[in-house]
Amino acid sequence: MTTHDAPQQPRALHRTGPCEFGGLPAVHLRSPDGAQATVLLQGAHLVSWIPAGDEEQLYLSPETVLDGHTAVRGGVPVVFPQFSDTGPLERHGLARTRTWTLEQATVRGEHAFAVLTLEDDAETRALWPHAFTLELTISVDRRRIEMELAVINRGDTPFEFQAALHTYLACADVRRAQLEGLLDQNYHDKVLDQPRQQWIDVVTIAQELDRIYWESPRQLLLREVGRKVEIRQTAFEDTVVWNPGPERSAALPDLPDDGWLGMLCVEAAQIGNPVRLAPGEEWTGMQTLEVQT
Numbered sequence: 001m002t003t004h005d006a007p008q009q010p011r012a013l014h015r016t017g018p019c020e021f022g023g024l025p026a027v028h029l030r031s032p033d034g035a036q037a038t039v040l041l042q043g044a045h046l047v048s049w050i051p052a053g054d055e056e057q058l059y060l061s062p063e064t065v066l067d068g069h070t071a072v073r074g075g076v077p078v079v080f081p082q083f084s085d086t087g088p089l090e091r092h093g094l095a096r097t098r099t100w101t102l103e104q105a106t107v108r109g110e111h112a113f114a115v116l117t118l119e120d121d122a123e124t125r126a127l128w129p130h131a132f133t134l135e136l137t138i139s140v141d142r143r144r145i146e147m148e149l150a151v152i153n154r155g156d157t158p159f160e161f162q163a164a165l166h167t168y169l170a171c172a173d174v175r176r177a178q179l180e181g182l183l184d185q186n187y188h189d190k191v192l193d194q195p196r197q198q199w200i201d202v203v204t205i206a207q208e209l210d211r212i213y214w215e216s217p218r219q220l221l222l223r224e225v226g227r228k229v230e231i232r233q234t235a236f237e238d239t240v241v242w243n244p245g246p247e248r249s250a251a252l253p254d255l256p257d258d259g260w261l262g263m264l265c266v267e268a269a270q271i272g273n274p275v276r277l278a279p280g281e282e283w284t285g286m287q288t289l290e291v292q293t
């Protein structure tokens, strides 16, 4: 099935609580002021964020496969415990294709939030032999969304992991968008497979771009005509900026040929220094998006 655009009732009618999205189990959030978000249980994958009085801020490919186990193209995939193909696991790890448990979905004060968890099982231990709990808390209010990923070592030996919140921001036309705030930053250019330094303050997209900015600033700004989105991260040390450009967009089966024009991934990531967690320890990282007026 490739339809994601058919939540079962008009979005405005959804309240905070379990729902379906494209036929899959999901949870919907709606804060008292009307900010909304929808999260699939598969991967704890945020597929929609609509700030109060505004429009959709995330890109979700109309050609993504929604079958409950194939990686979803767009929204916010959770990457864990391996970034991309840097290790032996499936690309971007094992969290995005597994079904998480919805622990809580509620409205408190001005916020609506949901908590989803994933624990190791025989299948994950066969791939990655560690006892862990992941907890993703997503909270919306007004013009802001916060995504907090917690990783807990529940085993009796230490483990190391990489992680990312692989956010696909929607763009009207990415060729006219600017990502600001990365001046002077060192990065690894994955397209050229070379280390580089950012020598102008804005990143613009005209073709494939795939970069890991090391120990990046905590705050960036995506600017388009009539729109500014602030992107903040805490604890995540690195930031990945990715757009497939026209050729890869045409080659990816779950993205329309012109899909690259409508998206820019700005990912809060922990790649260069994998986190080492001793038994019982917990690590928490957060990405916050806020639409500026």
Ligand SMILES: O=P(O)(O)OC[C@H]1O[C@@H](O)[C@H](O)[C@@H](O)[C@@H]1O
Pocket (backbone or CB within 6 Å): 071, 084, 091, 092, 166, 190, 210, 211, 240, 242, 267
């Ligand atoms: O197609 P996937 O597995 O979702 O990955 C998408 C992209 O994710 C980015 O994080 C990587 O830097 C890219 O190299 C990769 O192509």
